[in-house]
Amino acid sequence: MEELLTVKQLKKYYPAGKTNFFGKHQQLLKAVDDVSFHILRGEVFGLVGESGCGKSTTGRCILRVTDPTEGSVIYDGKEVTGCSPKELLALRRDMQMVFQNPYSSLNPRMTIRQSLEEVLSVHQIAKGKEAMGRIEELMDLVGLSADVIERYPHEFSGGQLQRIGIARALSVEPRFIFADEPVSALDVSVQAQILNLLSRLREELGLTMLFVAHDLSVVEHISDRVGVMYLGQIVEMGSVEQLFQNTLHPYTQALMAAIPVPDPAIKKKELLLEGDIPSPIDPPKGCRFASRCPECFAPCREEAPVLREVTPGHFVACHLYA
Known part of the structure; x- marks a missing residue:
C-alpha cells in the first residue's frame, strides 16, 4: 500500500524558564523530540501514551495548527511544513x-x-x-x-x-482525519457509538486516520498500527497484533497491565511504575524511561536507545533488544 503521510524527525520545542541578557530563553521544553512514522492510504494509525507525552502536539504539527520547530511532514508527496498560507488553505480540505x-x-x-x-x-x-x-x-x-x-x-x-x-x-x-482523543470526554457507552461511527465512515469513505488516545483498549478497537509515545518520543511501534500479542517495551507492558479485564475471575499481573517522570525541559541523556523502568541496567542511563526493527514491522527503542 502507498504511503499517504510521512513524518520524519519531527520536533516541537517551546521556550521555557528565564531569558538571558539578550532576551532569549535559556531552556526549551521538548514536547515532541525526533518522531518519525508513516501512515498508509486507508489506514488508521493509533498514537497512544500518557497525558503530556506529546501525541496531540504531534498531530497538531502535522496539520500545521502548530508550526513544528524542525522536521519534515510529507502529505501525498507534498511537503506540508513549507506550505504558504494559500497552499495551507487548500490543504485544509484534504x-x-x-x-x-x-x-x-x-x-x-x-x-x-x-x-x-x-x-x-x-x-x-x-x-x-x-x-x-x-x-x-x-x-x-x-x-x-x-x-x-x-x-x-x-x-x-x-x-x-x-x-x-x-x-x-x-x-x-477530506481524505485524512486527525482524531485528537475524540472519545475521552464521553461516557463509556457513548464512546462505543462514536468509535463504531468512525470505523463505519472509514470503510464507506476510504478515510485515512491518525487516532490519538491514552486508552490502549480504545486504540486496539479502531487501529491497524499503533505507536507508543513516552516523553516526546516513540518507544514502540507495530501492528495491533504485534503490539498486543508480543509487547516488548517495559513502558508498553505497563500500559497493557493497566487495561481492566471485565471478568473478575481473571487476575492480571500488576505492573506498577515507580519513580517520577523526567522533566521534558531537561530529559536524561540515556533512556527517558530509565528512572521508572523495572528492567533498567547500566547502558540505559548512559546512552539513548534507537528505534530499531526487531521483527518485520515491529519497532522498539530499548537496550534489552539491542
Whole structure:
C-alpha cells in the first residue's frame, strides 16, 4: 500500500524558564523530540501514551495548527511544513481534525446550520439551497436528524456534539482525519457509538486516520498500527497484533497491565511504575524511561536507545533488544 503521510524527525520545542541578557530563553521544553512514522492510504494509525507525552502536539504539527520547530511532514508527496498560507488553505480540505472536547469545539453563539454553512462558504463548496442539501446529507451520515440543525450547541449531549464535530470535519470531503482523543470526554457507552461511527465512515469513505488516545483498549478497537509515545518520543511501534500479542517495551507492558479485564475471575499481573517522570525541559541523556523502568541496567542511563526493527514491522527503542 502507498504511503499517504510521512513524518520524519519531527520536533516541537517551546521556550521555557528565564531569558538571558539578550532576551532569549535559556531552556526549551521538548514536547515532541525526533518522531518519525508513516501512515498508509486507508489506514488508521493509533498514537497512544500518557497525558503530556506529546501525541496531540504531534498531530497538531502535522496539520500545521502548530508550526513544528524542525522536521519534515510529507502529505501525498507534498511537503506540508513549507506550505504558504494559500497552499495551507487548500490543504485544509484534504486534512481535517476532530477535536477532543465537543463542548468547546463549536461556537456557542452559532446554530449547527450556521457552523456548517461557514465551513462550506470558506472553502467555496456550496451556498444557499445547495449548502442546506449538503448539511442534511452530513447529518444523516453521522446518525442525526436534519431537524436539529437550527439548535445551538448547548442543546445537545456530548455524544451528539461529537457527531456534529465529525460532520463538520467531513463537510469538505477530506481524505485524512486527525482524531485528537475524540472519545475521552464521553461516557463509556457513548464512546462505543462514536468509535463504531468512525470505523463505519472509514470503510464507506476510504478515510485515512491518525487516532490519538491514552486508552490502549480504545486504540486496539479502531487501529491497524499503533505507536507508543513516552516523553516526546516513540518507544514502540507495530501492528495491533504485534503490539498486543508480543509487547516488548517495559513502558508498553505497563500500559497493557493497566487495561481492566471485565471478568473478575481473571487476575492480571500488576505492573506498577515507580519513580517520577523526567522533566521534558531537561530529559536524561540515556533512556527517558530509565528512572521508572523495572528492567533498567547500566547502558540505559548512559546512552539513548534507537528505534530499531526487531521483527518485520515491529519497532522498539530499548537496550534489552539491542
